[in-house]
Amino acid sequence: MTRKGIIDEAMRVVLLCAGLASLSIVVLIGLFILRESLPAFHEIGVWNLLSGKEWRPGQGQFGLLPMIAGSGLVTLGAICLGLPLALCCGIFLAEIAPTWIRVVVRPSIELLAGIPSVVYGLFGLVVLVPAVRQIDYPGNAGFGLLSASIVLAVMILPTIASVSEVAIRSVPDEYRQGALALxxxxxxxxxxxxxxAARSGILSAVVLGLGRALGETIAMIMVIGNSVMMPTTMGGPLPGIFLSRARTLTGNIAVEMSYATGLHSSALFATGVVLFVLIMIVNSAARALMSRNVRGGRP
Amino acid sequence: MGTDAPEARLRTVDYSLFYGSFRALRDITIDIPENSITAIIGPSGCGKSTFLRSFNRMNELIPGVTVTGKVLLDGEDIFHQNVVALRRRVGMVFQRPNPFPKSIFDNVSYGPRIHGIRDRGTLAAIVERSLRDAAIWEEVKDDLQKSALALSGGQQQRLCIARALAVEPEVILMDEPASALDPVATMRIEELMQSLKQKYTIVIVTHNMQQAARVSDYTAFMMTDEERAGNLVEFGATKKIFTTPADRRTEDYISGRFG
Incomplete structure (x- = not known):
């Protein structure tokens, strides 16, 4: 074999190994979390874990429903607040902004994506929590779903804005000309x-934002209050639920893992499995939407 | 205006177009008669398409474009009109079929809808009439909800013509409407143009001289001058342009000596 042929073959093997390594890392992490969580699933039961409303590790009660509700509501809130803004941003950048504005706005949006989440948490703690506390509502402490939703909305903004901008940009110019000519x-x-025409691309932008929101940890811990409780309206009207304290699935693991042992530790791994599955569902939904985007184009 | 022959629907007077400081069209003056087909021919890069897109102000989408002179529709300067209203009167069919990624029905009803027609029955009537006028009704009537992208290229182009007709324009601009189509589909488009000229004034840009000779009543021959600006060399009845052209350059072009 020639020298070049050997290098070629060697590189092929190296690249193959790299590819296999990343695959096996995912599989190994998945298996590891699953293995650690097995005792919890076995002793507590899947249904009790998912539907239990009480999480009292000291008394052997491991219900994840409050955290599932917390993660779900804060994600919902973040999408409701962040999506319109992010979508408008994407439309503005793709269709309306003159070049000089685009070259200023786009990097600043990308910068948002680069800010460490703990800094968002600080901002929430110092600015948002005191501001939300001003809302006159029984039981409102400032810490809670609303503050967390606002922080999260800002955090998912760059993802949704830039992915939807790309989707809108990829709409063929012929459609625009056709529409204007009519x-x-x-x-x-x-x-x-x-x-x-950009619908499925925009949808996948939203789903990517969802995934990011579900996975966010530290910023949530800093502003959401972390109380293990089902979010409640505290006796007021339904929107009041967003002034309730809550805890996310991610926060549950991060807050308690350092001192958990035995079944408690296993239950936290089970929390991770629930999160893992949720994010996998969201990501495969995103992938399915994106592949539909490709097929939906001009044949 | 008004001193000229009344049948001139579209006119340009000393019309020039610039991309920045580059002059792409030079002092074009032409009277395009109504209810007829006028073909614009000429070698590549002579500004045919740019000239065509002047009539519905599509060139304005390109940054840095400026114009001098006049373009008149029914004697009125189109640059003093609302561009949205103008494009409603001057429809356009593009070189590559560009149906929207929507159903056939939604494609054709797009124009009437944005112009305020909401009633489903009225829309359905417009869609049927437009598809019939564009000679595609028989092929698609059974499934108007089918995606327009599932049609063949030739069908898509006729759908685009139907979509333009649905707005009830006065003028239809066609920018090489058959250049992306096979010969059979091309023939259908050409037949269609013959039936459309009863109601509409049609201006078509074509690379294909046989096509111009076959379909058009009038022919405009354009060429670039030594500064690469597009000029109108000769304009007249198609029969005359193709048999006894007045200009040497026209004769050279149509006899295939260049271009």
């Missing part, structure tokens, strides 16, 4: 032709 205004063109 007498559309620019907004009619965007709303009726461009956005529907």
């Amino acid at each position: 007498g559309s205004t620019r907004w009619e063109m965007i709303r009726r032709v461009v956005l529907p």
